[in-house]
Amino acid sequence: MSEPDAGPEFYEQGALVAVLTTQPLDRFLDYKAPEGGCFLGAFVEVPLGPRRVLGVVWGPGKGDFDISRIRAVQRVLDVAPMGADMRLFLERAAQYTLTPLHAMLRLATRAPGLSGPPSMRKIYRLGEGEPERQTDARRRVLETLRDYGGLSFTMGELAEMAGVTNSVVKGLVKQGVVREEDAPRDVPFMRLDPDYGGKALTEAQAEGAEALRVGVQSGTYGTTLLRGVTGSGKTEVYLEAVAECLRKGRQALVLLPEIALTSEFLTRVEARFGAKPAEWHSGVTITERRRAWKMVGQGGAQMVIGARSALFLPYRDLGLIVVDEEHDTSYKQEDGVLYNARDMAVLRASMASARVVLASATPSLESWTNAEAGKYEKLELTSRYGAAVLPEMRAIDMRVEDLPRDRWISPTLKRAVDKRIAAGEQALLFINRRGYAPVTICRACGHQVACDHCDARMVEHRFLKRLVCHQCGETKPMPDACPSCEVEGKLAPVGPGVERLAEEAEKLWPDARQAVLSSDLFGSARALKEGIETIANGGADIIIGTQLVAKGHNFPLLTLVGVIDADLGLQGSDLRAAERTFQLMRQVAGRAGRSEKPGQALLQTYQPEHPVIRSTLAGDELGFWRAEADERRIAGVPPFGRMAGIILSGEDVTQVFDLGNALARNAGILRAIGAEVYGPAPAPIARVRGRHRVRLLVKADKGAPLQAALAKWVGQFKLKGDLRLAVDIDPQSFY
Numbered sequence: 001m002s003e004p005d006a007g008p009e010f011y012e013q014g015a016l017v018a019v020l021t022t023q024p025l026d027r028f029l030d031y032k033a034p035e036g037g038c039f040l041g042a043f044v045e046v047p048l049g050p051r052r053v054l055g056v057v058w059g060p061g062k063g064d065f066d067i068s069r070i071r072a073v074q075r076v077l078d079v080a081p082m083g084a085d086m087r088l089f090l091e092r093a094a095q096y097t098l099t100p101l102h103a104m105l106r107l108a109t110r111a112p113g114l115s116g117p118p119s120m121r122k123i124y125r126l127g128e129g130e131p132e133r134q135t136d137a138r139r140r141v142l143e144t145l146r147d148y149g150g151l152s153f154t155m156g157e158l159a160e161m162a163g164v165t166n167s168v169v170k171g172l173v174k175q176g177v178v179r180e181e182d183a184p185r186d187v188p189f190m191r192l193d194p195d196y197g198g199k200a201l202t203e204a205q206a207e208g209a210e211a212l213r214v215g216v217q218s219g220t221y222g223t224t225l226l227r228g229v230t231g232s233g234k235t236e237v238y239l240e241a242v243a244e245c246l247r248k249g250r251q252a253l254v255l256l257p258e259i260a261l262t263s264e265f266l267t268r269v270e271a272r273f274g275a276k277p278a279e280w281h282s283g284v285t286i287t288e289r290r291r292a293w294k295m296v297g298q299g300g301a302q303m304v305i306g307a308r309s310a311l312f313l314p315y316r317d318l319g320l321i322v323v324d325e326e327h328d329t330s331y332k333q334e335d336g337v338l339y340n341a342r343d344m345a346v347l348r349a350s351m352a353s354a355r356v357v358l359a360s361a362t363p364s365l366e367s368w369t370n371a372e373a374g375k376y377e378k379l380e381l382t383s384r385y386g387a388a389v390l391p392e393m394r395a396i397d398m399r400v401e402d403l404p405r406d407r408w409i410s411p412t413l414k415r416a417v418d419k420r421i422a423a424g425e426q427a428l429l430f431i432n433r434r435g436y437a438p439v440t441i442c443r444a445c446g447h448q449v450a451c452d453h454c455d456a457r458m459v460e461h462r463f464l465k466r467l468v469c470h471q472c473g474e475t476k477p478m479p480d481a482c483p484s485c486e487v488e489g490k491l492a493p494v495g496p497g498v499e500r501l502a503e504e505a506e507k508l509w510p511d512a513r514q515a516v517l518s519s520d521l522f523g524s525a526r527a528l529k530e531g532i533e534t535i536a537n538g539g540a541d542i543i544i545g546t547q548l549v550a551k552g553h554n555f556p557l558l559t560l561v562g563v564i565d566a567d568l569g570l571q572g573s574d575l576r577a578a579e580r581t582f583q584l585m586r587q588v589a590g591r592a593g594r595s596e597k598p599g600q601a602l603l604q605t606y607q608p609e610h611p612v613i614r615s616t617l618a619g620d621e622l623g624f625w626r627a628e629a630d631e632r633r634i635a636g637v638p639p640f641g642r643m644a645g646i647i648l649s650g651e652d653v654t655q656v657f658d659l660g661n662a663l664a665r666n667a668g669i670l671r672a673i674g675a676e677v678y679g680p681a682p683a684p685i686a687r688v689r690g691r692h693r694v695r696l697l698v699k700a701d702k703g704a705p706l707q708a709a710l711a712k713w714v715g716q717f718k719l720k721g722d723l724r725l726a727v728d729i730d731p732q733s734f735y
């Protein structure tokens with residue numbers, strides 16, 4: 001849809017305005033500005049049929065509609081208007097990802113209760129007089145309030161600071177000595193002090209920090225790739241850039257993979273700036289989310305740490321975005337709006353004249369290529385902070401290890417773990433497979449238990465006592481008899497998952513304290529965080545984990561990492577498999593020896609001479625990237641060419657293929673820009689939740705106007721019935 005022309009910044013009552021709503025419409029709607037007028041960018045409630053819906057004033061109305069039937073904006077919400085840079089960002093992001101603009105607006109307004117009245121809460125401050133009967137507890141409450149002058153607190157804060165129960169405070173309220181008042185819940189966050197707790201930086205760190213500071217001071221757009229081995233102090237360095245941003249009075253956003261948003265990280269930020277920043281992720285309560293959203297908009301939050309969707313908050317003046325662990329695949333949203341937060345961060349920053357810092361020990365090939373090409377600045381921290389050194393990496397050649405069937409821990413790895421336990425250190429056994437066993441096979445007929453709705457095998461989870469489809473989440477109890485031949489007692493697990501490995505480890509080291517880290521073993525993000533903290537504090541000798549552990553946690557006692565199956569991920573239809581394996585190995589190995597004790601990483605492999613394994617062991621990142629970049633350049637795939645995946649799905653497989661064929665036949669628009677179309681072919685997972693999936697791949701040169709052509713191409717087709725079409729620009733996974 002075409003955006004309204006630029007218009008005035010303010011609309012008097014009755015003026016026509018174009019409103020973008022969160023409803024699935026492909027156009028702006030005209031309304032009359034309400035009594036009192038409204039600003040461009042104002043969040044408003046407008047009538048739509050019998051309902052009231054949320055929207056944003058996007059520009060002047062078109063007036064191509066019977067004026068007498070145009071209704072008025074019902075209400076302007078009590079939140080800051082959306083800035084011009086944010087509106088432009090949403091438009092560009094919509095164009096880039098081929099997502100309707102209303103869906104983008106929905107992403108940007110995911111704070112429940114925005115249109116509700118301001119929610120209130122009780123606060124407590126000093127009242128009049130003295131209590132009838134003085135007690136120690138009562139005295140402490142009054143002293144606390146006097147210490148803080150006229151400040152007021154919530155019940156929880158006051159009781160905690162004074163070390164009393166709530167009833168003590170309530171008693172004082174009854175006597176009027178403490179006053180209870182209603183106050184808005186959405187209050188600004190505590191001020192952060194950029195000069196509160198900076199560390200003395202090493203020379204290399206100080207240089208890096210200075211370069212980032214200069215960038216922030218410039219007040220212009222720019223992206224820096226901050227590469228540094230795990231533990232080299234990247235966080236310390238980028239927090240200096242945050243500090244500079246705060247000094248300039250602009251807002252800073254630090255994006256982390258959801259799983260790395262630990263209280264440990266928050267504590268670190270608090271130690272640096274003297275107060276907590278705003279948080280934005282799935283663990284944040286609804287009221288806190290709304291508060292963060294509103295305060296970000298009116299400048300009452302200087303810094304946000306959050307997961308990818310924090311990019312869509314309505315910052316008043318965003319000066320810096322840090323994308324930590326920028327290579328992490330969880331930055332790609334694979335549901336709903338398909339976007340990569342790393343790329344969107346760069347887009348957002350360029351609209352806002354802000355800086356971007358992409359931090360990683362193992363950058364993505366995309367970012368590495370951009371840095372090599374001079375599009376990004378490069379900063380490197382080559383050594384670890386303090387005495388910590390990179391772990392020694394070695395392969396264990398599984399072809400010569402003496403290992404009984406259904407065992408996965410080689411004698412060599414076992415001996416290495418023994419040593420660490422004897423020394424009071426921690427060892428991590430890493431396997432990137434959830435559940436007990438990836439395959440369940442019937443020893444009578446050879447049948448492999450598969451999901452009823454997907455083309456995926458069911459994975460046994462002993463912990464849950466069920467079979468689980470990792471594709472659609474379908475679960476069923478573990479059957480006694482084979483679903484195919486009905487012979488009982490012959491179903492057997494094949495291959496290792498994290499649970500099975502834990503079982504083996506328990507037998508090998510019966511006296512060791514063992515912790516298993518796999519996402520499905522924890523009921524909640526909070527429980528997981530607690531588990532991680534317990535490990536960090538030395539509560540386990542052996543840690544058994546999936547890729548959860550590869551994400552930036554700090555385990556000071558950990559000195560050995562054993563990778564059970566380093567070959568996993570070397571084969572596969574995914575163009576990024578090699579890159580992922582390399583990064584994962586390096587990240588996991590980066591867990592070992594973070595503090596004083598030197599670490600070691602052992603990779604069990606059947607292909608020690610494979611280039612990926614070899615460059616991993618050699619720590620030869622440049623070698624790895626060059627080789628990988630060459631392969632991709634020759635193939636013309638990202639980042640040297642552009643790709644888009646088109647996933648069609650529906651219940652009737654013939655209809656889905658018919659649509660796929662029709663698309664392929666009518667691809668003249670794409671061929672006109674030199675793009676090629678492959679498919680239709682069954683998607684790698686050809687059936688999910690009972691829906692058949694068919695995929696087309698489009699490949700184009702780097703400079704080709706791909707999005708515009710794609711939009712026209714798919715726009716030729718009306719989707720009938722339950723058929724769905726999703727466009728995935730720069731697909732990450734090829735599902």
Ligand code: ADP
Pocket residue numbers: 199200201202205228229230231232233234235236237385
């Ligand atoms: P990275 O982000 O590169 O993994 P961190 O910034 O987390 O590295 O640093 C690793 C550890 O070393 C952290 O505990 C950090 O506090 C500490 N550290 C790094 N640099 C310094 C410094 N200059 N002074 C004190 N401690 C530091």
Ligand code: ZN
Pocket residue numbers: 451452453454456469470471472473474688689
């Ligand atoms: Zn399934």
